[in-house]
Amino acid sequence: MQQPKKIAVIGSGFGGLSAAIRLAAKGHEVIIFEKHDKPGGRAYQYEINGFKFDGGPTVITAPHQYDELFELAGKKREDYMTLVPLDPFYRIFDGKGDHFDYWRSQEHTEAEIKKYSPNDIAGYRKFIKGVTDIFHWFHPFTEKSFPTLWSFLRIFPHVIKTGTWRSMYAFAAHFIKHDFIRKVASFHPLLVGGNPFDTPSIYGLIIQFEKQWGIHYCMGGTGAIVKALCRLFEDCGGTIQLNSEVQQIIIHNKQAKGVQLKDGSVYEADEVVCNGDVAFAYKNYIPNTLLPKQMNFWLSNLQYSNSLVVIYFGTKKKYTNSKLSHHNLILGNKYNKLMRDIFQRKILPRELGLYLHMPSKTDATIAPEGCDCFYVLSLVPNLDGKINWNELMDEYVDKVLGFLEENYLPELRSNIVAKHAVTPLHFQNNLNSYKGAAFSIKPSMMQSGYFRPQVKSKWFDNLYFVGAGVHPGAGVPAVMASGKIAAAAIEQ
Ligand SMILES: Cc1cc2nc3c(=O)[nH]c(=O)nc-3n(C[C@H](O)[C@H](O)[C@H](O)COP(=O)(O)OP(=O)(O)OC[C@H]3O[C@@H](n4cnc5c(N)ncnc54)[C@H](O)[C@@H]3O)c2cc1C
Numbered sequence: 001m002q003q004p005k006k007i008a009v010i011g012s013g014f015g016g017l018s019a020a021i022r023l024a025a026k027g028h029e030v031i032i033f034e035k036h037d038k039p040g041g042r043a044y045q046y047e048i049n050g051f052k053f054d055g056g057p058t059v060i061t062a063p064h065q066y067d068e069l070f071e072l073a074g075k076k077r078e079d080y081m082t083l084v085p086l087d088p089f090y091r092i093f094d095g096k097g098d099h100f101d102y103w104r105s106q107e108h109t110e111a112e113i114k115k116y117s118p119n120d121i122a123g124y125r126k127f128i129k130g131v132t133d134i135f136h137w138f139h140p141f142t143e144k145s146f147p148t149l150w151s152f153l154r155i156f157p158h159v160i161k162t163g164t165w166r167s168m169y170a171f172a173a174h175f176i177k178h179d180f181i182r183k184v185a186s187f188h189p190l191l192v193g194g195n196p197f198d199t200p201s202i203y204g205l206i207i208q209f210e211k212q213w214g215i216h217y218c219m220g221g222t223g224a225i226v227k228a229l230c231r232l233f234e235d236c237g238g239t240i241q242l243n244s245e246v247q248q249i250i251i252h253n254k255q256a257k258g259v260q261l262k263d264g265s266v267y268e269a270d271e272v273v274c275n276g277d278v279a280f281a282y283k284n285y286i287p288n289t290l291l292p293k294q295m296n297f298w299l300s301n302l303q304y305s306n307s308l309v310v311i312y313f314g315t316k317k318k319y320t321n322s323k324l325s326h327h328n329l330i331l332g333n334k335y336n337k338l339m340r341d342i343f344q345r346k347i348l349p350r351e352l353g354l355y356l357h358m359p360s361k362t363d364a365t366i367a368p369e370g371c372d373c374f375y376v377l378s379l380v381p382n383l384d385g386k387i388n389w390n391e392l393m394d395e396y397v398d399k400v401l402g403f404l405e406e407n408y409l410p411e412l413r414s415n416i417v418a419k420h421a422v423t424p425l426h427f428q429n430n431l432n433s434y435k436g437a438a439f440s441i442k443p444s445m446m447q448s449g450y451f452r453p454q455v456k457s458k459w460f461d462n463l464y465f466v467g468a469g470v471h472p473g474a475g476v477p478a479v480m481a482s483g484k485i486a487a488a489a490i491e492q
Helices: 014-025 063-072 106-116 118-143 149-153 156-162 168-175 179-186 188-192 201-213 222-235 278-284 293-301 335-345 389-407 424-429 476-491
Strands: 006-010 029-033 045-048 051-054 083-086 090-093 099-102 215-218 239-241 246-252 255-261 266-268 271-274 307-315 327-330 354-357 372-380 416-422 463-465
Touching (some): 006 255, 014 029, 014 222, 014 271, 014 476, 045 307, 051 372, 051 416, 063 222, 063 476, 099 106, 118 168, 118 179, 118 201, 118 476, 168 179, 168 201, 188 201, 215 222, 222 239, 255 271, 271 476, 307 424, 335 372, 389 416
Parallel strands (some): 006 271, 029 239, 090 327
Antiparallel strands (some): 045 051, 083 215, 090 099, 307 372, 307 416, 354 372
16 A cells, blocks of 8 residues: 545535545545535435434445445445335336336346237347447446547447447437337436436436346335445544535646645645535635636536426325336426427526425335324426526425325325425535536536546646546446545545
8 A cells, every 4th residue: 555645525426435445445545525414416305293304315325336335445335324225127107097017027027018019029129239239348347537639539339339329219229119108218318417318318227227136125225225325434534524615726836736725724634535516526625726727618608407306295194005116207298398398498487397206105114103204306497597496396295295285195285294495596506516407417418428528637736536427427427436436546
């Protein structure tokens, strides 16, 4: 091992924790500064009236990524947290009251396709072969950085060979005829802030990623994973300082030298790892005069992901006989228009596009006895949309809950005993995300790989970024991978 270094990590999202644990396990002196009173970032867990609401990520994949962290520290994952597999992965409602269960096994999923369109089974098999090839060629690049344009251009023969210049939806449509099955096969970009109609199908690797390692739930919620990782970090000798917002990254001679907190205190460090949103960080934590001239222009002209309204609610009764599963997607009838309104026109759509999480289906500890725990996430434009959320929030929340009451959860509003809601303003003001984007920089061909901000800052030495805005992108597995890339770069 090299000489232990002093390392400051800004933020305790999954990306920050992944980098911090790896570095602390190697014997470095690592301190995390977190703005909030609890760690986790988008995975912050709200506790209200005995309910535990996971703030963000709920679809947990790739347990081996966690195992790797525990093994580095000489520990066992099972001693810190309990993951259970979920199947079906998703229940997808078609807007006409019917649903499609999306399973890990090909055979079970084909049985669902048969209900809608028996003639599409052969095409679906070809589609799955296609995404398996995409996964094979491109997954290895999610754990490496692209330091040069050449290193990125080298993957282009594979792009041509696998047909991944097509959008995710077009890729599915190439093999599948039935419109709803096309949507079922191509929704995955939504999980990382992309529009299935224009996100390149290279992101189809997520489909195979889920099949390869399964979808899991952590007993106690995703918040229990955050707790486990924080405990592991502290067991490795790391320190987490909560309620500590970093105001500035200290730069001397183009080198990061530490951080200054909002209360004025300074922490000197050999390396700085920023888990705060990369665009927000460059614009706010480093004096403008030190940034290259083109930087502001570049950051302002990138495209940013959509945002979300998320409503967390607990009910005093159990919806035992509802048609809901643990993970539910409600795509609606005017899906194409919905996507256009959110991603291109940036207006508030009339139609709703929802993900409904019901963890109390799996975990009795997440809600008081006799109660159910939910969150519903509604896709909305980012703050480029100029929607006045302060004015609209109550009306919008009522619209979403009213829709659920009418179609899925009878008498919902009179049974709610715990509730909290966030709008795009939360992502901007509380999570310090540029334009209130829920998934940072949008995934597109020209904003992926080499063209996405890299983990190692191109402009400042000893400064690294981890999290959704840098390569390989948004989503828990990707930000965990960015933490791995950062730790390896620092170790080098
Ligand atoms: C509602 C929702 C649902 C999602 N569902 C899933 C899912 O099911 N599966 C999945 O894989 N992904 C999901 N995602 C995406 C995933 O949650 C994110 O991509 C990922 O968690 C982001 O992690 P991150 O490392 O970028 O850090 P973040 O979670 O963004 O955390 C950054 C941290 O930095 C802190 N911070 C920022 N600035 C400062 C500062 N100046 N000083 C101190 N601290 C600071 C913040 O407070 C925050 O704690 C979801 C996202 C959302 C919003």
